[in-house]
Amino acid sequence: MSRLALAAFLLALAPSPAVCSENLVSGLSQDTIQITSSYAGAEIVVFGAIERPQPRRPDIVVVVRGPSADMRVRRKARMAGVWINRNRVVLRGMPTYYFAAANAPLERIAPRTVLEQYGLGLAALMPRSTMGRHDPEPFRKALIRHQRRAGLYLQEDGAVRFLSGTLFRVRVPLPASAPRGRYLVEVYMLREGRVIDARSSWLSIDRTGLERRLYDFAELDPLPYGLCAVLMALALGWLSSLAFRRME
């Protein structure tokens, strides 16, 4: 499927009349991911090509952002011998999932100011605003550490591979814990540390089938849903006690 899409995409890249500037085209191996009962995460491929390439190859950075959320980060402190949550900072508008990849280490591709302007790389990943009386920087770093451990924040310098002089691709792993919603996929083309072209597209992750129906049931009719859970528990408890009595 993804190979077919890639082939179709390449056919569409018919050489066009020479214009002075190079530009970028990009696509995704799939634009919807369906969560089924055996869903254990997914992988998409972001690919693209440089039209009207110059002699020297430009740099490519790919960024994928999940739906954003307000992250409450708490810091523990020792009080009377036990560790309890003391300080809290809310980081507003942080992505729940973040992936950044490039064809080389990011700091060699562009200066810090550019990386921060476009939010390229974990070091440049900043909240929209913060709330709390403490310096937010250690809390931001703690959030990134936490999300990296969970496989939800990734930065892979060098993961963008050029298949030819103009064609590139990168694999984006999406763990099962990546939340549902719309994901923004951005591809940047840089030359001498400046962004010269960018493309964006959307990817959506959603439940389907039984998973979808169960989730909707739990959200929309919580009382019948809870009663169903109790009935199922009672029925299974009764069945098992019946089954074991037969065996005696």
Add this chain to the structure above:
Amino acid sequence: MDIYLPIAEMSVHWLVVLGLGGAVGFLSGLLGVGGGFLLTPLLIFVGIPAPVAVATTASHLTAAASSGALAQWRNRAVDLKMAAVMTLGGVLGVLMGVWLFAALRRSGQMDFAVSASYVLLLGAIGTLMLRESLRALSLARAGAPERAHPPARHLWIHGLPFKERFPVSGLYISVIPPIVIGFAVGTLSAVLGIGGGFIVVPAMIYLLRMPTNVVMGTSLAQIIVVTALTTVLQAVNNHAVDLVLAFFLVTGGAIGAQLGVHAASRLRGEHLRLLLALAVLAVAGKLLADLVSAPDDLYSVAASGA
């Protein structure tokens, strides 16, 4: 094969959750406790979000308790009247606990409150039970005849009004202590995601002086109602009950509970109480160690809607 849990929003191997349910169900049938005090921390340990773990454990407990209670019912080891009186207090306790749950979550001290209450409760009860069961064991080894009843000392409890006859237990006591015990356990059920058997069982034995043979069945019957109510309220308030997770836990738990009941009939009362005391103390020790030792990461993260 991994299965996807639609409410927990994660995937987990089905054998892991089935096995967890089975192991805890076995203890439930063996000791007459719900086993929630083990299951909730274990679920959190395999990565299930804490609210989902607490809420879904409640429905697991309903199944394990109903399976165990039915087996005890056939052995005529359930005091239905006592269970009904305790359930009255239990229902009020669950309502109180759900309110407390929300208040603690708002304050950001949920984790600490849960761990600290576990340490205090489990530590105190485990120590009491361990001491008692060791004394009973050494008495039995010395050749002293086993007493069916603990010594009938006159407790302050026997001075309370509203006395009722409980024929199955052979008791004539006030309904106030069972209602208060039920209330306390209902509150804990909603806040900590436990059935409360490890409190109900010792309370029945040491405070109400019920005969040991009806304690397990009566405790299980009472736990069915309290955990069923907790499940419904958690589903309505927090949307945190995962039916797929519950199905696997319950299936494992129901089978485990049956095996546990059979094993229990081959073990002596003192051995059972010693096992329960050790399980309770082990969990308390682990939680205490986590509270006082420096955490790996001082920071914790909770996401809320955009």
